[in-house]
Amino acid sequence: MKTSIVSLAAASLLALASTPSLAHPPIAERPAQEEAAVFEADRAEILAMAGNFKVRFDMQEATPWQQGYAPLDRKISGGHEVVRVIEDTGRRIVLQHILVSEHEGKPHITKHWRQDWEYEPAKVLVYSDRNAWTWEDVPEKMRRGRWSQTVWQVDDSPRYAGWGQFEEQGGLRRWRSNWTWRPLARRDAVRNPVYDRYYAINRHQTTPDGWVHWQDNIKMGLDEGSLKPVVQEYVLNTYTRFDGYNVKAADDYWAATKGYWAAVRSAWDKVATTKGGIAIQEEAQAGTVISARLLTMADEIVEGKLTEGKAKAEALKLIEDNTRMAGGQRVANAGQ
Template sequence: MTRLKTMIGASLLAFACSLSPALAHPPIAATQAAATFEQDRADILAMAGNYKVRFDMQESTRWDPAYTPLDRKISGGNEVVRVIEDTGRKIVLQHMLVIEHEGASHIIKHWRQDWEYEPARVLVYADRNTWKWEDVPEKMRTGRWSQTVWQVDDSPRYGGWGQFETQGGVRRWRSNWTWRPLARRDAVRKPVYDRYLSINRHQNSPDGWVHWQDNTKMGGKDGKLVPIVQEYVLNTYTKFDGYNVKAADDYWSATKDYWAAVRAEWDKVANENGGIVIQEEAETGTVISARLLQIADDIVEGKTDTQKAVSEARKLIAENTGRI
């Protein structure tokens, strides 16, 4: 098993290196970058708001003849997106799902996206349970933004960098090729693939915005990392506030200091350890995800205070992370 993992890791690295985005997108001139900076910011900030979300997932082309693609899956819900940090060159957006159940509104802290202008490095998914820092080529930094996506407990999910571009009259941000771990919808099935190789696109529309993913699902076979099936995901965010938006804002007001401390702790671990190593499980993401979320709920319900909550969270993260 160790030998297989080593071989897969080597294959992954070689494959990733062969997919250099520099071949598709040349360096951006400083004058061009300066001219579009404010429009870039406006497009990112425009993703904040209140939405009805539709998640449309479709496995299409099988690359492994023994694999049977899954049927198309469509789901959705109501989601609030808030700007929780904006320093000019860094913008952080927090997503929160609002679920109605038995006459009450329940908040599920969802994913987070960090945008950074002209980054020197990005925290990327490297292998099972491992995220590491990856340098952005110096000549490819000017005018570009990185997007780092974090899981519900603020642990890392994937990171990439790319540029805003206009094609056919449509302006969008397009990432480089990025590796990412399996989403829960796939992980719980224990499939033959164990990671995705993806390109992401974010683009605004008159009704909101869309996040389009082109995912190649990869798995180990005969000691090599090989493509199993292609998947296309279109997440559509349509402006809508016909639900209890206040419940999400109240949740965030009560827990924002706790989650700020949790984010800071993950950042500390990544910087001190050269990345983040933490065990993941199919049902919850990281092994401490459920507890970190429950602590936040306990704050909302008055079962604990922020100081005690932060202390427990820091301990959980310290005890469950390791060095690269």
């Protein structure tokens, strides 16, 4: 693979992110009792994101960083989302999101994103360039007391990852990531925009009746082979606990397809391990080139049109045949 555009483009931004005055310092060793209490408090914050919710998505391009660029109008949307804990080993927690809507009076289920949380990780799978995610070391001195969050797309292919700590400020507790690279979201990718990817900080915080996920995104565009900031975007996704929709339809879908999706997750994990990460072609409208088929097979299992065994076999072949070597391991900037 050619040298990543990221490695050529954003030295100044990475230097800014690693400036000691702007970065969290290493977490000092704590007495065992305090360490255990903080760990359990962190786990409680993550587990509190599971449940049944009404969701509001609020996106606003704000400050233009290039002369003549006109920020997009604010966009607000929403829906209903079920979030379930599908794995909890103590130091690793996996949350699966499932969207619930209605179509012609019947519930319509969409397997949505997934978030994996890992305590004191040695490495994370990060977005490194178009259509590619590679392994990045977490600096050893920055692992203590911190969690990584890896976000996966609807077909369980990767999207972005970051690491950070739960912190308390003003009596409020939240998790804040390091600076992370992300591919364009579908809402942007389908517009053939002037920007190419995001450079972002990601935060999660519980509220009295749910939780919020907020993002500070620098939308970056290519200019003569270099990445330069185009516009600042602020995103606030609000999850409010709510049971007034067909939650059972989401749980029934997951009960019928969880074995299939477990096999799909394992297949992606195998590729990431054996191919130095995950490299796969993506399309603006659909995500990965195999996303539509992976999702359709889950629906066919629910409908009784396809056995789980046949679906697993086809999914594993699709993933193996459409992925390639992703390149070597990236080393994280120790100051991030």
